[in-house]
Amino acid sequence: xxxxxIFYTYHYMANQGYQEAVSVFEAIFLQFQWVVxxxxxxxxxxxIYYFWLVIIERTLLKIFMAVFNVVLLSLILSCMIPLLPKNxxxxxxxxxxxxxxxxxxxxxxxICLCVVSSPKESQKK
Numbered sequence: 001x002x003x004x005x006i007f008y009t010y011h012y013m014a015n016q017g018y019q020e021a022v023s024v025f026e027a028i029f030l031q032f033q034w035v036v037x038x039x040x041x042x043x044x045x046x047x048i049y050y051f052w053l054v055i056i057e058r059t060l061l062k063i064f065m066a067v068f069n070v071v072l073l074s075l076i077l078s079c080m081i082p083l084l085p086k087n088x089x090x091x092x093x094x095x096x097x098x099x100x101x102x103x104x105x106x107x108x109x110x111i112c113l114c115v116v117s118s119p120k121e122s123q124k125k
Contacts, residue, residue, distance in 0.1 A: 010088060022088070029091050039098055047071045061112070068108040073101035 006028055013021035051069040054061050066072075077097040084090045093100070 007088075007092070025088060025091065029095060033095070036095060036098065043098075044071060061109075065109070065112065068105050070098075070101045070105050073104050074098060077101060 006025065010021055010025045013024065018024075047070045051066055051071060053059050054063065054066040054069070057063060074097055077093070077100060081090065081094050081097065084093065
């Protein structure tokens with residue numbers, strides 16, 4: 001929600017002719033850049049353990065679901081982000097790669113568990 005407000009504020013400032021729109025956006029980014037490393041510090045050990053459980057088949061998930069683990073997706077995004085041009089989208093993606101990797105993981109998990117493996121009809125004898 002906060003990211004949406006920041007994007008809306010930037011969009012409004014840029015469209016109204018404020019020359020300081022980019023500098024305000026960068027200042028907000030610099031003020032809250034500590035949130036992402038804190039998130040990694042506290043959440044990623046659990047995701048690494050979850051990855052290990054999927055790899056050694058201690059869950060009901062198929063082993064290919066380990067490819068869509070939050071840590072791996074975040075590492076892939078970390079490799080892709082430096083290739084992007086330095087603009088507002090770059091800063092937003094850099095700050096939200098954890099959220100994006102979580103979204104991708106849960107979306108694929110939803111597809112695999114709810115859509116692909118839908119319950120089969122019971123056969124009548």
